[in-house]
Amino acid sequence: VSYELYYWPSIQGRGEFVRLALEDAGADYVDVARKPGGVETMLKFMSRNPVFAPPFLKHGKLLVAHTAAILHYLGPRLKLAPKSESARLRLHQQQLTIADWLAEVHDTHHPIGNGLYYEEQRAESLRRAREFRKNRLAKFMNHFEALAGEPFSYVHLSLFQMIEGLRYAFPLTMKKMESKVPRLVALHGDTAKRKRLKIYLASPRRIAFNQQGIFRHYPELDA
Numbered sequence: 001v002s003y004e005l006y007y008w009p010s011i012q013g014r015g016e017f018v019r020l021a022l023e024d025a026g027a028d029y030v031d032v033a034r035k036p037g038g039v040e041t042m043l044k045f046m047s048r049n050p051v052f053a054p055p056f057l058k059h060g061k062l063l064v065a066h067t068a069a070i071l072h073y074l075g076p077r078l079k080l081a082p083k084s085e086s087a088r089l090r091l092h093q094q095q096l097t098i099a100d101w102l103a104e105v106h107d108t109h110h111p112i113g114n115g116l117y118y119e120e121q122r123a124e125s126l127r128r129a130r131e132f133r134k135n136r137l138a139k140f141m142n143h144f145e146a147l148a149g150e151p152f153s154y155v156h157l158s159l160f161q162m163i164e165g166l167r168y169a170f171p172l173t174m175k176k177m178e179s180k181v182p183r184l185v186a187l188h189g190d191t192a193k194r195k196r197l198k199i200y201l202a203s204p205r206r207i208a209f210n211q212q213g214i215f216r217h218y219p220e221l222d223a
């Protein structure tokens, strides 16, 4: 049975962390909301099932939401995680830390409300982004720098995506900080060269970063 991924069709967003795993593994999957009428299908499904927000995955009768939970499920099936429970939980914890990190990236441009435009929370964004750049970013990067040498897993694919997104959103900050996390930078480069991933990244299936996604480039939030 093929995997059915449900996620917003015009952004990388959280769905991309799942797409990267499916693509790297060469899995048979459908990106449902990107098919004609797919968003309507997704919204209808959500109104009838206990899912709060995309991304979610259907696999036969199984339904799982939340990026980290989806990857926890897919990990051993896609050979992107070992089978032992302790190793899987360790990866799951790391993925949850990535989810926290990603939420903080999101909050640099939406610190007050998801329903408001960036322009309506620009002053707060400037403060929040400065705090993120000064303190939080290095803390997260140093944490993963220490873990970068672990056996390849879906967590590496997610770290690749974090570096990609941060370079798009905060190019100047990243330029200054990357020399302090050489293992993470190497992990990013090695991951980009993986056979299937490389093909995916160059394909139209890879949505470009844009100003609707989680990683957004507002020059005033970079420094």
Ligand SMILES: N[C@@H](CCC(=O)N[C@@H](CS)C(=O)NCC(=O)O)C(=O)O
Pocket: 013, 014, 015, 052, 053, 054, 055, 065, 066, 067, 068, 099
């Ligand atoms: N913890 C969830 C968060 C899911 C989430 O926030 N999804 C966003 C898109 S990236 C959404 O559609 N949210 C709608 C809402 O919060 O109302 C995950 O990691 O998957």
